[in-house]
Amino acid sequence: VRLRLVPERDGSGSIVSVLGIGEDVTERVRVTSALHDSEQRLNFALDKTQTGLWDFFPQSGRLVLSDSYYTMLGYQPGAFPATYEDGWKALVHQNDKGRAVAAFESFAGPSGQRSSYAVQFRMRSRDGEWRWINSRGTAVERDSDGRAVRVVGVHLDITAQRMAEAEQRFRTDVLEHALNGFSIVDGDGHFLYANRAHLALWGYERLDEIVGTSPASHCVDPDMASRIKMVLRARNEGTFEFKARRRDGSTFDVMMACKRYIDQDGRELFTGSSIDISDRIRAGAVIRETQERLLSWTAATSSILWWADARLELAPPQPSFQAVTGFTAQRLDNGGWVEALHPDDRREVLSRRLGSADSGELYECEARIWHAPSQRYRWYLERGVPRREDSGAVLGWAGISIDIQRQKEAESALQEADRRKDEFLAMLGHELRNPLAAISTVGEIVCRHAQLSAPLASAGEILTRQTAHLGRLVDDLLDVSRLLHGKVALRCESVNVAELAQQIADDQQPQLALRRQKLMLTRPAEPVVVDGDPVRLAQILENLLSNAGKYSPDGGEIRLLISSGPGFAQIRVQDDGAGIPD
Structure with missing residues (x-):
């Protein structure tokens, strides 16, 4: 009840009576309470949905703003004037202002005839960031000329939506420009989306050509999908x-x-990122072959192909090395491959490998390696070349170990035969x-009795001469033997080469x-003296003159x-012989 009391006074002003009027306001209180509750719910909804209400009177420029209009931008209610210029226009982003103002003026301006308007723009928040606003309004009252007298509307913060849309556009753009094919298939097995790379990979030009088709039709094996x-x-x-299978029927991997x-929404979706690996498959087949x-x-040559890291350490798998040595991949790891080398060769091999790894130069070394099929060590010639980056840095090594066991055995046999020949000589x-x-003694005896008969004297001379010649041949054999064994000793002294040459020429x-x-x-005329072995120098001169006489024509001239x-x-020895061709 609403009670109203009116006092009645006398001439002196004293209250003589009170008139009371009572009014039943139950319905009004109920409506007011409901209105208050509704306003609270509205404010709650506006706050939670980042929505602001505005009420604009164009003729006066007055702008009525809800609290949420301020708070959605981070301001306290009433933080800026509620006017068209200061309460809205001043906060709009410079790049959006022309478009937003034009849209609003065409709706609520003096010549505006539109019944409603909608526009999106950015407004500056209290922390300086720009928030995207979706503004919508409608004219609720117009004058007799049709001009807006009162317009109301809402501001909805759509920053998150715009960011999501921008992110979606970015992702879509990334997918469209990706080199790999990308597709989305629904739970029923039909294409919903495919980027340009996917369309090109399968031979399509437009998205609508593939949407709704089944991936099963793109597989050579119909059950693959x-x-x-x-x-x-x-x-x-x-x-x-x-x-x-492509659209034209051609196939690829x-x-x-x-x-x-x-x-x-609970829908089942499948995504796929695909690349053409036909070249890789073909290359793999070529590599395997x-x-x-x-x-x-x-295997046929007992040689070993190997590859190593930059420090020339073998790393498994090494199928060729394993086949020859019988080592497992596990045994090769962590330097275990060294155990396949002969104990006497390990230090030299490791030293050579480290040297080549440091210098980056060709690696070469001979070593004995365990040969599992024959159960013995065999000689191998190892050679490795570096694999380099464009900068020249060594990435690793590729090499081969060539079986030279037969060569070593042949060399050993040749050395043994040579040794026996030297011993025989x-x-x-x-x-x-x-x-x-x-024989020499007999020749001397015959020569002493040469006066007995002429034939005997001739025989003695021949015997003596041929014995001396045979003696020189024996000396030559001994010289060859000494030379091969490195035992030829020179007995040097002062020798007059000119005099020695005269003696040899006379002989x-x-x-x-x-x-x-x-x-x-x-x-x-003067002596030509050198420090040398007179016997060896005489042999040299005799050989030179003997060869000159042998290869010169009859009647020729030889010059010493x-x-x-x-x-x-x-x-120098010069002759008239044919000589040696150039």
């Missing part, structure tokens, strides 16, 4: 390789990474001296005269020239 779906439903994701999702050929070759030289001594004259060859000696200079002596 259902198997992929079964795997994804069991573990949500997986990577698959299969033979695919594809690798697809797939994932299963359940969206917010090459590896098989190399392994077959190494030495023995032969010494053994021939004994009969030569006896050779009779032999050259038999072929009517003329020997001419040119020598300086002796000269000297500071610190040297020079001996």
Whole structure:
């Protein structure tokens, strides 16, 4: 009840009576309470939904704003004037202001005739950030000329929506420009989306050509799509390789990474990222074929192909090394491959490898490696070349160990045969001296009695001459033996080369005269003295003159020239022979 009391006064002003009027206001209180509750609910809704109310009177420019109009921008209610200029226009982003004001003026301005308006723009919040606002309004009262007298509207903060839309556009743009194909398939097995790379991969030009079709039609194996779906439903994701069919019927190899999702509406979706791996498959086949050929070759030759890291350490797997040595991959790891080397060769191999690893130069070394098929060590020649980056840094090494066991055995056999030959020559030289001594004695005896008969004298001379010649041959055999064993000793002394040349020339004259060859000696008058072995120097001169006579024509001319200079002596032999072709 609402009670109103009116006092009645006398002439002196004193209250003489009170008139009371009572009014039943139950309905009004109920309505007021309901209105208050409704206002609270509205304010709560406006606050939670980031919505502000505005009420604008164009003729006066007055603007009535709800508290949420302020708070949605981070301001306290009443923080800025509730006017068109200061309460709205001043807060709009400069880049949006022209468009927003034009839209509002066409609606609520003096010449505005539109019944409602809607526009999106940015407004500055209290912390300086820009919030996207979706503003909508309608004219609730117009004058007789149709001009808006009162318009009301709402501001809705759509910043999160705009950011989500921008992010979605960004993601879509990224997908559209991705090199890998990307697609989305629904739970029923129909395409919902495919980016440009996916369309190109499968031979389509437009999205509408593939939407609604089934991935099963893109697989050579018609059951592949259902198997992929079964795997994804069991573990949500997986990577698959299969033979695919393009729109024109051609086939290619594809690798697809797939994932299963359940969206917010409970729909089952499958995504796939795919790439064409046909080149990789073909390259892999070529590599496997090459590896098989190399392994077959190494198996046939007992050679080893290997690869190593930058420090020339072998890392498993090494199929060729394992096949030859019988080592497992586990045994090769962590330097275990060294155990396959002969104990006496390990230090040298490791030293050579470290040296090449530090220098980056070609690695080469001979070593004995365990050969499992024959159960013994065999000799191998190891060679490794570095693999480098563009900068020149060593990435690793590729190498081969060539079986040289037969070569080593042949070298050993040759050395043994050479040793036996040298021993035979030495023995032969010494053994021939004994009969030569006896023959020489007989020759001397015959020569002493040469006056007995002319034939006997001739025989004695021949015997003596041939014995001396045979003696020189024996000396040559012994010299060869000593030379091969490194035992030839030079007995050096001062030798007059000019005088020695004269003696040798005199000795050779009779032999050259038999072929009517003329020997001419040119020598300086003064001595030409050197420090040398006179016997060896004489042998050299005899050989030079003997060869000159042998290869010169009958009646030819041979020239022996002796000269000297500071610190040297020079001996030259010239003849009329054919010589050695250039």
